[in-house]
Amino acid sequence: MRISELDGKKVAIWGYGREGRAALAALRWRLPGRPLTVFCKDDEVADLQAQEDPTLVIRTEVDAAALSAFDVVIKSPGISAYSSPKIDAELNGAHFTSGTAIWFAENAGAHTVCVTGTKGKSTVTALIAFLLRAAGERTALAGNIGLPLLELLDVQPPPDAWAIELSSYQTGDALRPAVAVVLNLFPEHLDWHGSEARYFADKLKLVTEAQPGVALLNAADARLREVGTALAARGQRVQWFNADDGWHVRDRWIMRAGRAVIDVKFLPLPGRHNWVNLCAAMAAVEALGIDPVPLAERVADFQPLPHRLQRIAEKDGLVYVNDSISTTPMASIAALDWYPGKSTAILVGGYDRGLDWGVFAERVAADAPGAIITMGQNGPAIFERLKAIATATKFVLRESTSMEEAVRYAQEALGTKGTVLLSPGAPSFPRYRDYAERGKHFAQAAGFDGTQISAIPGLGVR
Template sequence: MAYTEMISYNKKFVKSIGDKRILILGFGREGHGTFLFLRKIFPHKTFGIADQNPKLVRLNLGRLETVRLHLGKRYLGAIKNYDVIIKSPGIAPKLIAPFVSKKQRVTSQTEIFFELCPGTIIGVTGTKGKSTTTSMIYEILRDAGFRAHLVGNIGKPALSSLASAGPNDIFVYELSSHQLYGLKKSPHVAVFLNIYPEHLDYYRNFAEYGRAKANICLWQNKDDYLIFNAKDRLVCKFAQKSKAHKISVTGKYYGLDKAAAREAGRISGVSNDSIEKTLKNFQYLPHRLELVGVFQGITFYNDSLATIPQATIAALDLLGSRVETLIAGGFDRGIDFRPLAEGIWRSRVKTVILFPESGKRIIKEVTASEKGGGIKYFAARNMREAISLAFLHTKTGKICLLSPASPSFGLFRDYRDRGNAYKRAVKSFSKKPRRM
């Protein structure tokens, strides 16, 4: 479906914003995609673009034609001059609330996509596991010959996929809580994996975060499907409120991801043989329990995306007794590390290497019981220092696991930067003679 056909397909949407003053609020990957989408529909319309980072806007925008730029620290002040604000998910609703009046419409790329999509949407959310599960479902459908699209955080910006879409297309959409916030539509097939405390700096409280996640299923009808984690109490609570056909799944870590992906494939009409063939050949995503390799007899895993204790506990449980060294810690959000300490006690971990600032509280919990008495712990100021300690204190045949249970802010740009620094340091130190 070309853009001109799409306009005809949904004249109501075009009419609703065609004569409005439109502001694209936030101009990262998603904001840029929204701009390109709207520019093709309205080639001569002047759009407003507001962002705190002037360099990011100029990098993404290219030719500065028929746009009004509102850049820098006071970028939110531009909101008052527009009728429709298309907000990027990274900007917290509480930040813009003081600037928005009741006469203005605040929307998002996700809401526009749900309004315009001519095909089927399979949405996936969860504090952890959504990227892997989304990728599994997409590959299951693609390998089975469906016209499948991977959209959202790990695929294309959603709106850019609509240009060639038709009623037989299936869009597998990774949906974060930020994208689900305020949404009043749910996908035909919803996959709801888990809810753990996360992004609490973005929301007023954990309850608001949970309600945002729940939008993936709260607006479904009796013809829709909800695949949900039967072991997550809060997910089950929200699942009860959905009108969709309900399919419960269980499993730990990648086991849950595979179980949910299997059900999504079956709902779409894929055979069991085809599903299992895809899952057997599935390549896991970087920084998600990624095998870096064996160096000087030590096996190194990169689980940098484990930004909460539950993810680190799952990694320890999955890898089992061979994990001898754990590298953890990072930005301290003040969450409870007692469950992580219990996970470390259950494991065979003998050495814990910790980054600031949360590392201080992690080791306090680990050593609060005599169960942690035999565990050695070290503070590391940077990744190279951490890896030097790992080579020194991990025996041949054992595993060193980077699974921080904390965000990366402070020492690293993001979880990717942290994971890549880990892989570089491991490969660099592996070339040096090992001391024991």
């Protein structure tokens, strides 16, 4: 649905985070003076009132009856599509859309590379934008990575290419990307999707429903291999990364089939999972028809994204690493794979969304860190899960009630040498607004300036 199609309709915006603000600005730009309603939180009312817009109605109470009064509701992605009052309002005739869906309708001919996956999607999207710019393409970096697409609605001149990150909340809104990349699938966001099966299905809409020119999939993911085989059988063009005949990691080299292209010792990206992320980005650029091999030497200049195994600083013999983006136990395992052994104290825990920490417990039993400090809502459950393992393998296990306490316990466990690793394996809310705020708090608790660690390089059009 294009913005022009909203003219003459009763329209509401539901949610006033960054996506909601972008939607309001876009509608005011394209449809000035049209009556609009915004459903927002109590603490967002003052910001809306400050706009002094006589055609804007501000409401804080939302239910099915209120939503059903509108022809179209532009819903923010964080609001579940599978719960009331959205479902009830939809049954009563309200049509729901999103800023992402509107942008794709407005930019049907755009040359887009869309990236999703449980982990790594921000890094891969940023790498694709970096490589395309290195190849001389004027490229937009936007989407779930931190810049809503509607904030770039009328960019002039239009970019040559768009590198777009999509969360599982947004994949169903994409339309005809030139390349659709799916990196991996692990259970996540089950509270929003309602079940593991629905989460996987929603994630895969980027290749099953969006009609991409090329579906680029991770050959090492069993689920994606099945999906790719099914897509190819129905005529979809499918390509692979993380496979021996394409871009993959061998020993400590980034390989293109049998050709060694990049020695990973020159990469600014820590961890084998990040080397695989680079393979995905190189394969995506190649799928666009650009040879990425000549761009390989430029990768050394890539600036890693914050909150992803981010080395903050070293003080008093301890290195502090911020992996606040880690929201699943599998992500915490990947962090421990990069910082193994007794010289690491890892901080885990946050919002409890029912994920199983059994795989993490198995990893710890096989190769224990020096200390595990639990925190957050699911901290007590993780502590109980690990108690017997801690006794058997003799690592320090402590419960904390605050970030400051968790950092202090980690420091006490390590003494004057080692790595204090924040890799929570759980979402940040409700204690924090988002993972970035959690990462800043970690830096501050360790004695550093948290405001200096969070800028995402390369957003927008360059």
